[in-house]
Amino acid sequence: MASLYFKYAAMNSGKSTQLIQTHFNYIERGLNPYAMTSILHDRDGTGVICARVGLNLKVDAFELSCNLYKLVQKKHDIKALNVVIIDEGQFLTKSQCYQLAQVVDELKIPVIVYGLKTDFRGELFEGSYHLFCLADKIEELKTICWCGNKAHMNARITQDEKVVRDGDQLEIGGNDRYIALCRKHYTKGQIKR
Ligand SMILES: [Zn+2]
Numbered sequence: 001m002a003s004l005y006f007k008y009a010a011m012n013s014g015k016s017t018q019l020i021q022t023h024f025n026y027i028e029r030g031l032n033p034y035a036m037t038s039i040l041h042d043r044d045g046t047g048v049i050c051a052r053v054g055l056n057l058k059v060d061a062f063e064l065s066c067n068l069y070k071l072v073q074k075k076h077d078i079k080a081l082n083v084v085i086i087d088e089g090q091f092l093t094k095s096q097c098y099q100l101a102q103v104v105d106e107l108k109i110p111v112i113v114y115g116l117k118t119d120f121r122g123e124l125f126e127g128s129y130h131l132f133c134l135a136d137k138i139e140e141l142k143t144i145c146w147c148g149n150k151a152h153m154n155a156r157i158t159q160d161e162k163v164v165r166d167g168d169q170l171e172i173g174g175n176d177r178y179i180a181l182c183r184k185h186y187t188k189g190q191i192k193r
Contacts, residue, residue, distance in 0.1 A: 002110040004101055006089065006135035008117045008128060010180035011154050013143035015114045016051035019087055022112065023057060031082040034075055035059040036068075038091035049087050059087070062096075069099035073107060081109050089115025092127030101134050114141075119169045120156035120178065122186070145182035146192055153186035154178050163189035 009015045019035070026033035037049055039061040047061035062068060072084055084103060086092070092100070092113070100111045113135075117128050124132075132138065145151040156164045156176050163186065164176065179191060 002104045002108045003136035004104045004131075004134060005110070005112045005137045005139070006128075006131040007112065007114050007139045007141055008089075008131075009114070009141035010116065010143050010152050011178045012052065012180050013141045014051070014053070015141050016049050016087065017053050017055060018141065019049060019085060019112075019114050020051055020055045020057045022083075023085055026083055032079055033083045033085055034072065034081050035085040035087070036062050037087040039063050040091045041088040064091075064093055064096075066096070067099055068092075068096050069102045069106075072103045072109065076107055076109065081107075084109055084111045086111065086113040087115070089113035089131055090117075090119075090125035090127045091115075092130070094126060094130045097127060097130035097134055104136075116154060117152070118154060120154050121165055121167075121169070122153060123169075125169070143180050145180065145185055147182060147185060149182040149184070151180035151182050153181050153183055155181045155186050155189075155191065157191060161191060163191065 023033050023035050047059050050056040103109050104111050143151050
């Protein structure tokens with residue numbers, strides 16, 4: 001039976017590497033995967049999934065208004081799909097999360113969604129919230145803080161190395177960067193030893 005998977009992580013956990021590997025595994029077996037990312041993620045260019053280990057994958061980019069069920073159904077009608085793989089699942093709308101569940105239930109295609117759990121304020125993204133509610137299988141991809149403990153908070157760091165915890169969830173552009181910290185060092189605002 002097909003399932004809806006949500007594989008969530010903090011920044012720099014290697015989720016893009018795992019996504020690209022999963023996509024490759026399907027191709028290698030002669031199967032037909034369909035990968036997509038959000039148009040809101042354009043750091044590496046629109047529709048490009050880029051892993052820090054040096055891999056990248058060109059995929060379709062979907063808008064917030066896109067009906068993912070209809071989109072997948074259309075692709076599936078042309079050539080049967082074996083899996084749908086989504087990156088940046090945190091940017092999905094509530095409706096899109098339900099559309100992906102419909103892909104699993106109606107089209108019987110497994111859907112694997114990768115995404116961040118929380119934003120730099122430590123709050124759930126809309127997409128992540130609904131994926132936690134709807135997914136059949138949930139897995140945490142772990143990464144570590146500079147101190148060696150598990151990092152599950154995403155800190156937003158200004159140019160003068162301060163941790164910012166307030167502001168708009170979607171700050172597109174700007175010079176701030178994001179790093180994963182453990183809860184203690186996120187709370188203390190300590191980004192290095
Ligand atoms: Zn730490």
